[in-house]
Amino acid sequence: MELTLALYQPDIPQNCGTMLRTCACLGVSAAIIEPAGFDASDRNFRRAGMDYLDHVRIDRHASFAAFEEWRRQAGRRLVLLTTKGAAPYTDFAFADGDVLMVGRESAGAPEHVHAAADARVVIPVRAGLRSLNVAVSAGMALGEAIRRISSAA
Numbered sequence: 001m002e003l004t005l006a007l008y009q010p011d012i013p014q015n016c017g018t019m020l021r022t023c024a025c026l027g028v029s030a031a032i033i034e035p036a037g038f039d040a041s042d043r044n045f046r047r048a049g050m051d052y053l054d055h056v057r058i059d060r061h062a063s064f065a066a067f068e069e070w071r072r073q074a075g076r077r078l079v080l081l082t083t084k085g086a087a088p089y090t091d092f093a094f095a096d097g098d099v100l101m102v103g104r105e106s107a108g109a110p111e112h113v114h115a116a117a118d119a120r121v122v123i124p125v126r127a128g129l130r131s132l133n134v135a136v137s138a139g140m141a142l143g144e145a146i147r148r149i150s151s152a153a
Contacts (some may be wrong), residue, residue, distance in 0.1 A: 001027070001031070001069060001096055001146065002029075002096055002097050003028045003096070003097075003098055003099075003142065003145055003146070003149075004029045004030065004031055004076070004098075004099045004100070005019060005022075005029075005031070005034075005060075005099075005100050005101075005102070005138055005142060006027065006030070006031040006033060006067065006078075006099050006100065006101040006102070006103060007019060007029050007030065007031070007032050007033065007036075007101075007102055008033045008064070008101055008102065008103050008113060009033055009034065009035060009036060009037070009104050010032065010037065010065045010104065010105070010134075011034050011036075011037035011038075011104050011105045011106045012037070012105050012134075013038040014037075015105055015133065015134050015135045016036070017050075017053070019056065019102070019134070019135050019138045019139075020052065020053055020056050020137060021050065021052040021053070021056075021101065022135070022139050022141075022142065023053040023056045024052040024053070024056035025040040025052065026142055026143075027141055028056075028146075029056065029057040029058075029059065030056055030058045030059070031054070031058070031059045031060075031061060031067060031070075031099070032058060032059070032060050032061070033061045033063070033064055033067045034060060034061065034062050034063065037106075039105075042097075042148060051130050058085055064112070064113060064116075068116060071099060073110070075097075076097050076098065077091065077095065077097065077098050077099065077118045077119070078098075078099050078101060078116060078117045078118050078119075079092070079094070079098050079100050079101065079117065079118065079119045079120075079121060080101050080103075080109060080113065080114060080117035080119070080120045080121070081100060081101065081102050081103075081121055081122070081137055081138070081141050082103065082108060082109060082114065082120050082121070082122060083100030083108065083122060083130065083131050084108075084114065084120065084122070085120040085121045086119075086120055086121075086122070087119070087121050087122070088121065088122060088123070088124050089121040089122065089123050089140070089141050089144055090144060092111050092119065092144075092148075093148065094144065094145035094148045094149055095149065095152075096149050098111075099139050100117075100138070100142065100145060101113070101117070102134050102137060102138050103134075105134050110151055121141070123137055123140060123141070132138045134149065135137065
């Protein structure tokens with residue numbers, strides 16, 4: 001199975017480290033679209049990722065344009081997790097090779113990222129509440145994607 005979790009300009013080192021640790025444990029690769037809001041040597045980032053960072057493939061892309069070039073050349077579908085998504089993530093037909101993307105903690109993903117996505121999915125939350133933590137959302141979506149892909153095989 002080949003899934004990738006893409007982090008669009010992550011702001012918070014602890015969340016980024018947590019998502020990379022999740023990738024390591026689930027056997028998912030990661031892509032970080034720069035600029036990040038912190039230095040990768042940040043101690044909070046390293047603390048959250050612990051020694052798991054040595055067990056995940058992390059591709060860094062200098063910009064969203066560079067990421068898009070890589071994705072299109074690889075023929076990979078972009079699935080954006082967003083509060084503005086059209087379909088609940090549990091109804092979406094995830095496929096092997098998908099790139100699941102989360103936006104910035106502070107601002108989500110900009111319109112040009114939404115426009116580039118092949119699909120936009122949402123994790124429904126109770127009325128009056130905005131969203132889950134980005135690392136929690138990533139873990140939920142990756143778990144569902146792995147479940148769907150495994151059951152289709």
